[in-house]
Amino acid sequence: MLPFLALALCSLVGTAFSSTSTPDFKSRCEALSGGVDVRGYENISFSEGTNSTCTFPNPVTAVDLCRVGIRFSTSDSSEVYMEAWLPEKWNSRLLSIGTGGLAGCIFFPELAYVTKYGFAGVSGNMGHNGTSGGAFLNQPEVFIDFAWRALYGTTVISKSIAKQFYGTAHKKSYFIGCSQGGRQGFKAAQSNPELFDGIVVGAPGLRLAGLFQYIPRWLRTMGTDINNLTVSIDKWAAIQNETLRQCDHLDGAVDNIVEDSRSCKPDFTKLRCGTQGLSGPCLTPVDMSLVSQQFESWTINGTLIYTGMTHDGNELAHATTLTGPEFRSYALEWPRFVSQQDPTWTLDQWTPAQARFAVEQNLFNFNTLDGDLKAVRKRGAKIIHYHGQVDPAIDSTVSDAYYDHVSRTMRASPQQLDDFYRYFRISGLGHCNGGPGASSIGQSAFSLPASDDAKDNVLMQIVDWVEKGKAPDTLRGSKFVDGDVTKGVEYKRRHCRYPLKNVYTGEGDGKDEKGWKCVV
Ligand SMILES: [Ca+2]
Numbered sequence: 001m002l003p004f005l006a007l008a009l010c011s012l013v014g015t016a017f018s019s020t021s022t023p024d025f026k027s028r029c030e031a032l033s034g035g036v037d038v039r040g041y042e043n044i045s046f047s048e049g050t051n052s053t054c055t056f057p058n059p060v061t062a063v064d065l066c067r068v069g070i071r072f073s074t075s076d077s078s079e080v081y082m083e084a085w086l087p088e089k090w091n092s093r094l095l096s097i098g099t100g101g102l103a104g105c106i107f108f109p110e111l112a113y114v115t116k117y118g119f120a121g122v123s124g125n126m127g128h129n130g131t132s133g134g135a136f137l138n139q140p141e142v143f144i145d146f147a148w149r150a151l152y153g154t155t156v157i158s159k160s161i162a163k164q165f166y167g168t169a170h171k172k173s174y175f176i177g178c179s180q181g182g183r184q185g186f187k188a189a190q191s192n193p194e195l196f197d198g199i200v201v202g203a204p205g206l207r208l209a210g211l212f213q214y215i216p217r218w219l220r221t222m223g224t225d226i227n228n229l230t231v232s233i234d235k236w237a238a239i240q241n242e243t244l245r246q247c248d249h250l251d252g253a254v255d256n257i258v259e260d261s262r263s264c265k266p267d268f269t270k271l272r273c274g275t276q277g278l279s280g281p282c283l284t285p286v287d288m289s290l291v292s293q294q295f296e297s298w299t300i301n302g303t304l305i306y307t308g309m310t311h312d313g314n315e316l317a318h319a320t321t322l323t324g325p326e327f328r329s330y331a332l333e334w335p336r337f338v339s340q341q342d343p344t345w346t347l348d349q350w351t352p353a354q355a356r357f358a359v360e361q362n363l364f365n366f367n368t369l370d371g372d373l374k375a376v377r378k379r380g381a382k383i384i385h386y387h388g389q390v391d392p393a394i395d396s397t398v399s400d401a402y403y404d405h406v407s408r409t410m411r412a413s414p415q416q417l418d419d420f421y422r423y424f425r426i427s428g429l430g431h432c433n434g435g436p437g438a439s440s441i442g443q444s445a446f447s448l449p450a451s452d453d454a455k456d457n458v459l460m461q462i463v464d465w466v467e468k469g470k471a472p473d474t475l476r477g478s479k480f481v482d483g484d485v486t487k488g489v490e491y492k493r494r495h496c497r498y499p500l501k502n503v504y505t506g507e508g509d510g511k512d513e514k515g516w517k518c519v520v
Pocket residue numbers: 247248249250251252253254255256257258259
């Protein structure tokens with residue numbers, strides 16, 4: 001068990017409650033500290049634990065709650081800011097919320113989302129304010145917070161605060177997070193399994209330092225100007241179309257969605273320049289080689305750097321994401337503030353040797369690749385892991401590889417892992433939220449569920465599994481008309497747990513939910 005270093009509660013920086021709250025609730029909230037806000041607020045000031053780089057919309061709270069801000073130090077040179085939102089009508093459950101990107105922002109919309117169900121919600125800045133990794137430069141303690149300690153501290157403290165506030169201990173403790181938050185959830189499962197009874201992790205940033213090297217390799221190979229890529233954006237669009245032409249129907253439904261990208265092995269020779277009848281963009285031999293490289297697992301002297309891009313029929317988005325400003329920023333910030341510790345580092349200094357070093361460096365075990373989850377299983381905790389099949393940011397190959405790694409490490413078959421760890425491939429889901437398919441499983445405030453039934457809502461599903469023993473065979477996602485939840489459901493699809501894959505045996509284009517079957 002990892003020790004928690006130098007934890008000290010420093011101060012409560014504010015609370016909030018509704019004007020409709022009962023006097024007892026208000027007085028208990030005020031007893032924690034001063035400060036008043038009201039239910040349904042939209043203009044509340046979020047001055048703590050955030051800055052201008054945090055661009056979440058201000059949420060509107062749906063229930064009466066006590067808002068508590070806490071700052072605590074984790075060493076002589078690091079501190080964490082966290083908020084616990086404590087609803088008046090508590091369901092006796094705690095829910096820690098993971099962050100995205102390089103952290104640094106309190107996830108206010110998620111706090112509003114989960115408190116609606118009665119969870120006491122907790123979100124922290126993970127040890128630095130703002131989305132930049134600049135805080136890591138020459139500050140190992142700040143990086144330790146980012147790697148694992150901030151989540152540990154916020155969770156431990158929130159358990160204590162909830163007991164103090166409600167006068168009774170929580171019954172179950174949960175975690176939900178995606179991307180960087182997905183990594184945080186697995187980090188807790190691997191290193192601090194005592195923290196949570198149920199964990200929902202999406203698109204986890206495992207071996208993230210490898211992705212942060214895949215990006216500079218892409219930029220050095222393809223260029224940094226989206227309108228002038230070495231393999232042009234028109235060619236990537238042609239690659240996507242050809243992939244869909246060859247692979248969309250393999251699952252039984254022609255719906256622009258490839259259910260099992262691992263079965264998709266497109267042959268791009270039809271796109272070769274000079275091919276008879278080819279009218280659109282064509283691939284030169286150099287293009288063919290560069291494109292193939294992106295889809296291959298990338299190793300340097302035996303060290304796996306990144307598992308590569310998948311043939312998912314979303315190649316255009318992969319190209320634009322890898323070249324886009326957010327990813328260009330990661331390509332610079334990781335070497336500058338973490339692996340090379342050189343704030344003047346520029347992209348033209350990148351070398352494969354640096355890429356290998358960044359992955360092998362594995363600062364404070366940040367790679368989060370321990371495959372032994374026996375302690376989670378032993379204590380009866382459950383993990384729901386999901387990954388969008390058209391994720392252009394963290395490729396779904398990362399999740400496939402980790403699940404297989406756990407299976408090998410624990411010498412457990414998928415049927416045995418099913419007892420406590422289930423991984424679902426969500427077709428038509430991009431990175432954490434959004435996408436062309438039935439991508440809403442209630443995973444966040446930006447992917448609202450079609451209903452509060454556990455079948456439609458992964459948050460309710462993990463509770464059912466932990467507390468009632470009802471394990472999910474599938475996760476049912478919803479696609480809303482025009483992507484707008486207020487316009488109603490266009491169709492639903494039950495997503496299978498890995499390694500099963502979804503095939504369509506129904507009529508038409510795949511919108512018949514009952515037409516889908518999970519097969520080996
Ligand atoms: Ca299809």
